[in-house]
Amino acid sequence: MKAVSERVDVVIVGSGAAGSAMASRLAAGGKQVLILEAGPDRKPGSLISSGIWSRRLHWGGDPVIERGDDPISHVFNAGYGTGGSAQHHFAVWPRLHPEDFEIRSQFDRALDWPIGYAQLRSYYDQVQAASGVSGDAELEVWRPPGDPYPMPAVPRFRQSELIARGFTERGLKVAPLPIAVTSQAYRGRAACIWDGWCDSGCPIGALANPLTIDLPIAFEHGARLVTGATVNRILTDPGGNYATGVAYRTAAGETVEVMASLVILAAFAVQNPRLLLASANDRHPQGLANSSGLVGKYLMCHPGATVYGLFDEPTQCHMGATGGQLLSQEGYAKTTHADSGAFGSYQWIIAPAVKPTDLLGFATTRPDLFGPSLHDFMKNAAHHFANMVAVIEDMPVLENTVTLSDRRDASGTPLAVVSHTTHADSKKLWQTVVNEGKDIMQAAGAREAWSGPQTAMHIMGGTIMGQDPGSSVCNDFGQTHDIQNLVIAGPGLFPTSGGVNPTFTVHALVARSSEHLLQNWNTISRSA
């Protein structure tokens, strides 16, 4: 083992949506940026259009031990390699609603965010212009105030037309799905050809992932990326007052230290708290930034509800974006289903493009079938299958945690243990939504309608932000309350999950935070 030190302005742990966006903005602001990524290097040319090959994009690092009644499917939801989980994300980019930021104030439940929608709105607008979002703001009647989408809505194929009949039949509105995919050529990027390979990484640049949007900007401004670099410790000064850098393990087993004036953790909602806890020292015996005792607490994961149908008509279910074609947020109000004891927001994502196999393929929707009947189903479903998925709010629970295991990785760092059980009210909402979905699918004319088990979508929380250092880990810019030049970026900051996909909000928070960090660089950053 040998240590090789270098000094940079900013070291960023993780190259996913948050890390890459931070890198592009801080590098463009004149900072010397180094990104450390645990997984391998990826280039657009390596993104093979295949459900089998794209499994490489999902987590392949140190094992995460999952416990609880409702595991978070860490391997599937996390990413590995350049671009992190954003490299296989579906780019469904709705905004959080104003009430998502103030559940405590409005409903005396859960937590408030330290900021409101009004403070984030301009950053949503800024990000959607830079990354390109397709949609129709007028038809999206539930949408909070914001600029119109910079590109027209995605095209509709037969699958969405058929399912939309069911929503109409039940008096529910639908709108084009807001999605960060090019419905037309946009700022030098090609228009999407709607082939349903989004989750394999989109090598043509139609989908706004880090390889397409932020990393090229970061590199243009001098940022560097080191892959195969697993960070295992955050370094501090002897007094524990500020972060001085990180130590990482190379693929060859060498330990390298990087010194930095600002340390940003963007390694997603499980590895960030793991790193903070594993970096405990004399000054921070509970782990870094953990004076509140809340590092690793309030971990959330949207319970997904999936509903399927077989139609007599052809559905063209292989066409479109993996994210889907239509959106319905008719049930977004927190108390829509209060009569059943449920609480929280949800949205329907209608008509995701679907392939025959893989975890989200139509073959998986009927796990009971095997033998000749499975062949029959495959031939039928290939042309008549339809599906929709609900993103359901996961109310934060203190006992849903990331903690450290007694087991350790190759460098001696304890592995992460994740325990997650969905809040009882969220489970009630899930069941209500599943029933609603099957009813809609039947109303649409499906000759068969069925549902899948609760799925785990998106990982959030674990390093929540708030105004009070005693009840949160970070402030509203992601700076940890205890160590101001140690910053968290990503969905781990969310105090509540809302009922929408998180990546757009991650970008908006990064835009706001990076602006603050640059404007206040001299007071926030610390030279080691």
Place this chain on the structure above:
Amino acid sequence: MTERQSRRTFLRDTGSGVLGFYLAGQILYLTPAEAREQNIPLRVLNAHQARSLDALGEVLLPGAAAAGVVHFVDHQLAAPAADQLLMIRYLGVEPPFTPFYLGGLAALDQQAQARFQKPFADLDPSQQTTLVGQIAQANPEGWDGPPAPLFYFVLRSDALDVVYGTQSGVESLDVPYMAHIVPPSRWGE
């Protein structure tokens, strides 16, 4: 490549993602089906385990055996965990995955022996179907392996991968594949 390695036939992925079989100092680019036809030696599974997996794959999805499910699974199990492309990596099972597969195949054979006094591969088709239908639902009495329904789901996914997860498999359903970057050309041919 050392002489010893050249005799130990092994499989690996090249950087370009093409499935390469090293055999006696030569690289052979084969599909799993071709590897099966040419009887390329296995790295992880022994002959009995391979025969059981071949039979199970065929019950789960007729055609999976000929499509090379045994060589596909064996190839993936021999790769480093982060590079393995089996569906099991999504399903909450911690790598290495080999004990899961070997434990499941052994438990399946144990069940076949206990009920029919034959290994699974030697059962008649109706006996095989009955047993597979049972493990799909719950652990049969005396099952001594990974959770039976999960084992069923994982192996079913592998069978689906080799039959319908390839470009030709998708196109066999009269669905255009429409790749941006085509998967390795020898897969699934």
